Amino acid sequence: MRLDHVNVRCTHLEETVRFLEGLVGLKRGWRPAFAFPGVWLYDDSGRAVVHLLQANGDLGAAGAVDHIAFYFDDLAPQVARQASLGYPADLQEVPGTSIRQCFVAGPDGLVVEIQGPAVPTVKPGAHQVPTER
Secondary structure, three states, rough: EEEEEEEEEOOHHHHHHHHHHHHOOOOOEEOOOOOEEEEEEEEEOOOOOEEEEOOOOOOOOOOOOEEEEOOOOOOOHHHHHHHHHHOOOOEEEOOOOEEEEEEEEOOOEEEEEEEEEEOOOOOOOOOOOOOOO
């Protein structure tokens, strides 16, 4: 598991991009074709570590942080854990990628995204049995 990204709502999208580019050196990069406006900002390693989401109007009591995302190489056990704890979740695919996301609402409005490969990964040294010939 690793921290993957922080998703931030902002009412001034381009100003926020310029702020983060100038202050910490993040760079605008590729973003999936979501149905809502936003920008992904990448660090020097090429990871999209800040996802900006265009908010309409006041951010309200929830503030600017929309969610915190954690990446797991094997998502299935994490989804099972979430289900066993009784937290409702919204499971979906990221358009144009092989990533599956699971959004879980916690206390005080904290939303956590757990994500990982949509298809189970084969561990090094493991043998994969073909399903078709």
